[in-house]
Amino acid sequence: MIYLFCGILSSAVLGAICIPLFKKEDTLESAIIEETQWDLLQRKKEVILGNIQDLDFEHKCGKLSDEDHQRIRNEMSAEAAVVLQEIETIESAKDLDALIRREISARKTRSQPASPTTSCSSCGASNPPSNRFCAECGAKLKR
Numbered sequence: 001m002i003y004l005f006c007g008i009l010s011s012a013v014l015g016a017i018c019i020p021l022f023k024k025e026d027t028l029e030s031a032i033i034e035e036t037q038w039d040l041l042q043r044k045k046e047v048i049l050g051n052i053q054d055l056d057f058e059h060k061c062g063k064l065s066d067e068d069h070q071r072i073r074n075e076m077s078a079e080a081a082v083v084l085q086e087i088e089t090i091e092s093a094k095d096l097d098a099l100i101r102r103e104i105s106a107r108k109t110r111s112q113p114a115s116p117t118t119s120c121s122s123c124g125a126s127n128p129p130s131n132r133f134c135a136e137c138g139a140k141l142k143r
Ligand SMILES: [Zn+2]
Pocket: 120, 121, 122, 123, 124, 125, 134, 135, 136, 137, 138, 139
């Protein structure tokens, strides 16, 4: 009877672990390859953490000896640490990437008003100051 109870509870725990996987929305705008690797690592993390929870639960239910529990738990924790480290590496790279993109777009908007244009006296089109003739009508531009 107690085993049945354990079984029901552990599947409830498993269900609770799986739910966040489906709820997760991908709003990050990074490269697809990075995204899928990150997703993969996230799933891996969830699985490992779930396994640790299950392990603790089975130990609590008396299905595992203290020794086995400790040994397997250490292995799983080491595995989880590796995955977490990998996730952190990807996330810090993402931040850097986003930061660079922000910097570049900030520079672009800053440099735009600084580049003057020469208006054509015959058609009024804006031309870069380096142009000697209007790109629109071909008239000679006054400098
Ligand atoms: Zn012109």
